[in-house]
Amino acid sequence: MIQIDVVMSRLFTEGASDLQVKLELQSGSLTALVGPSGSGKTTVLRLLAGLEIPRQGRIVVGESVWLDTYRRINRSPQQRSIGYVFQDTALFPNMTVRENIQYAAPKDQQTLVDELIEATGLESFVNQKPIRLSGGQRQRVALARALVRRPQLLLLDEPFAALDAKASQMLRQVLLELHQRWGTTTLLVSHHEIDVQALADRVIQLVQGRVESDERIGSTNSYLTGSERIIRIEYDENQQHWLIETASMKLQSTNPDWEQWNVGDLIQVAPGNHSGTAKIK
């Protein structure tokens, strides 16, 4: 569980006032942070990363206190287990794509590096410097770099902004998979409905530095009803069947209707309505 309660002055469209955010994030949850331009989304991520220090506030992650202005505790960014995808990518110009990703990788994680390079579709560019990449390619490198340390808290600032529909669909899948596999808590800033719908189990709307709305979508329900979000769906040509993966299930079926499902859809295995043959592995 991550508890955040911070106050900080900022200039907003309506004039200078306080950014004042109080939140609790469930461990392992994926929360979307939305809101108009300049509403303070990036600022919240930076506060969590330790790149801004609030006038007053407290950030507690699980057992450990990352920040407490009263008790004068303030962990440096290095001491917080985070992965941060910056809005402007902030890749290191002197390093190639591989070196950028490898920079923070633990010694024994070479396979993860390779996996991430493949998952983000950067194989052809591993030896290029960032200056020779397109905007979308840069964003993919930034995502891979942020993931390579398996952070406890993942902060994503518009990670798909420069990506076309197909590429971002692919990356959403990668992200969801890793998120589930590692149980990372993720906070995602995005302007795009589709990201939010496909990924998040909670949507927090910021306006002028305040939380305007906070909805749990799917997830809470899914937790109660046993519904889960699809994180992978593919048709296996050899075995001639569909394959769906969620956090805790793997489902196979030869039912052609399964074609209708997409990544991010909520599904549940409900009793008695004979809609298909699902076998739980």
Place this chain on the structure above:
Amino acid sequence: MIQIDVVMSRLFTEGASDLQVKLELQSGSLTALVGPSGSGKTTVLRLLAGLEIPRQGRIVVGESVWLDTYRRINRSPQQRSIGYVFQDTALFPNMTVRENIQYAAPKDQQTLVDELIEATGLESFVNQKPIRLSGGQRQRVALARALVRRPQLLLLDEPFAALDAKASQMLRQVLLELHQRWGTTTLLVSHHEIDVQALADRVIQLVQGRVESDERIGSTNSYLTGSERIIRIEYDENQQHWLIETASMKLQSTNPDWEQWNVGDLIQVAPGNHSGTAKIK
């Protein structure tokens, strides 16, 4: 009319090959350039701006030749009348928002500067340096800055990527208005369907540096049928009526059905089907 025919080597996802683009853009048209990440969209804009020099090629804008590798003509970026919104905004850090916009403004265009600041909703931030702006605010400054010289050719690289739905809707409206008012030829790179649909009269799809498809939507039709795209729609509380603006028309109506129209929709004033009372001003 703008004629482009360029060849240049580039490394693409499938390996190194040539970016080879041959296009003709109608003067005053608004063309969207779409395609997967790394397909060469930014490169095409940079070639037009004179920031990259192709291995061989020709760029002719109206009467004047901007580039001809055979005749060794190559106008510098300064000699091409362009406005360019960079994917990474490229704002000048030492200048405030107003100074950034004013930097290239002709002396007698103060009202235009103020108009653009207002249109992009930056009034509160005119005296801030870019480092203190949010991602979306920066993109709006970049847009205003590119427009202030009333360029002949407007090159927009994902100008709305960091903007939420409402803000980008607003800017699309501004853009469309200025585009029509000045008769600028515009080339827009965007990943988002909605931008493309609301703005473009032609969509060119690039894949691996080649034109994969080239569709004219709406505009050509609209030109033939007298249809026009809505650039502004609002409900006037005082007068209790709807107001729609297109390039050449202003329409008012008390018909509540008008609520259904959105910016970007094509409308025409067709005779005889009695769908509402539209009076042409």
Place this chain on the structure above:
Amino acid sequence: MPIDWDPIWLTLRLAGITTLLLLLIGVPLAGWLALSRFRLKPIVEAIISLPLVLPPSVVGFYLLLTFSPTSWLGAWLLRTINLQLVFSFEGLVVASLIYSLPFMVHPVQAGVENLPTSWREASYTLGQSPTKTLWRVLLPNCKPALLTGIVLTFAHTIGEFGLVLMIGGNLPGQTRVASIAIYDEVELLHFETAHAYAVLLLGLSFAILLLVYAINKRVTV
């Protein structure tokens, strides 16, 4: 022995004028070097550093030969604009300019070269000339480099001495700058006076440098 303040003022004047002139000459030169894609650029860059590798008094010797009224250049200057560059304050300024040039040019050039190219490109696409781009966009964004140029030039001109002694001839009130005065006192084994001068010069320079750094900090934060 009482401290003679003349050399101190003379030194500060020399260092101030040299720094100012080098801002006017060296900064555009540095900008040009940073922006141009001229093929012989490394040669120009190397030439600018060359005066540094010779001992100052030897550079002074060559300048003396070049500017003395018996040389054609010296004679011409004297004849046409009545300017004598040896044994005069003007001569010290010219010599210091040549000798301190790399301290201004190199840091500023490095500063401009290290800026992201997209700023330059943005300014060009806005129809602005390289010159305007340099002054309005690039130089204001490399203040630390400019500061380095100013500090190194200023400090180095204050301490320069072999060159100044050679070309200036140690004339009181005209070319006897503080560094020479200290040198003289040390030569005379008047250590007390030398210490006093040194402390004074150090104190003044320290104050000036501190001011520059503090202002810089205020401006950038």
Place this chain on the structure above:
Amino acid sequence: MPIDWDPIWLTLRLAGITTLLLLLIGVPLAGWLALSRFRLKPIVEAIISLPLVLPPSVVGFYLLLTFSPTSWLGAWLLRTINLQLVFSFEGLVVASLIYSLPFMVHPVQAGVENLPTSWREASYTLGQSPTKTLWRVLLPNCKPALLTGIVLTFAHTIGEFGLVLMIGGNLPGQTRVASIAIYDEVELLHFETAHAYAVLLLGLSFAILLLVYAINKRVTV
């Protein structure tokens, strides 16, 4: 008079060693100054530039006082590690280090300060220490500034002379560097030999600087 090559080699060795050591000492110092938010930073910055404002021979005299075997520091060094810093090559190196320090520190510090903060922040959020960030991310991205530091240090050490003459004692093969040799020849009015030395030194330095600049161009383009 035939050219004696000893002073030339000695000079190049001194300049090379000084530059190398300053890379090791000055660059981390510059990085620390650029990154730290230490309040007394302007004072440290000003102090680093101070040796510059005194004439080299006067700095040399003070170093002589500090390092002579009758001073406690000199005596202690001699006693414990049998290191004598006056009239020895090691002494020249130490003196050159002190005197050339600002030429390395200031440009590099300016270079690091001018980099976008987001790279530093990105590295920190990736859990990497400021030291690793400095060496792996920041310094490799300010090559022009490093180059400036190297060139200025190298060239200045070659030309330095007042200091070297003072602390070195002009011992052939040990502390008689090229600048002193030229100086002596000029002093003797042996202009021919002085010219020959000067041309040789200029030629060599020019070749080295050109090489440095050309390599740099190759690397960055």
Place this chain on the structure above:
Amino acid sequence: AVAANAQFVMEQLKTAFQKKTGTTVESIVNSSGKLTTQIQQGAPYDVFLSADMEYPQTLHKAGLTLAAPAIYAYGSLVLWTAGDLPVSADLKILSDPAVRHVAIANPATAPYGEAAVAFLKSRKLLAQVQPKIVYGESISQVNQYVLSGAAEIGFTAKSVVLDPSLTKRGHWVDLPTTGYSPIAQGVVVLKRTTQAKSAQQFVAFLRSPDARRILQKFGYK
């Protein structure tokens, strides 16, 4: 213009001359070699007091003087230490291991250095002392070496140790003039002088009883 080693006595000569004639004298101190070069290039000096005869001869040959150089004094050599080493004319002390460095002015450029080497040679000590010798640029650098303790012992001009401000610093011993020829010091009036009369007057004054007394007080003959 005054050669470095004559500067001590010059202070008093100046005052005496001023008292007698009412003409103020401005002395410009530098090494004989540099002064000669400067005079060749038109330095605005009136009278040149050299440390030897060679430099004035050179100027005379070049036709830059009004008359042939006149000898105004003979300097003599002393062995000097700032510590409490027992110095004696037999130079035994030079072989003492406590003496690590012997300071001598550069024999190539400074007449006192030449004399010191000649003296050592005549005593057949040169080969033995050679490894300990350090060279000063001029006699005044030798003085600084000795005073700072960097060199335990040094050969200097008698005029130095007789200077009132230095009489209490260490001790010295006269060296017999059998091993070297006393250093003849020449004076010339320069052709380009604007005050030929006063200049001649000053040269004449140098031979007057008043001046001789002062010169003798400083150990000149």
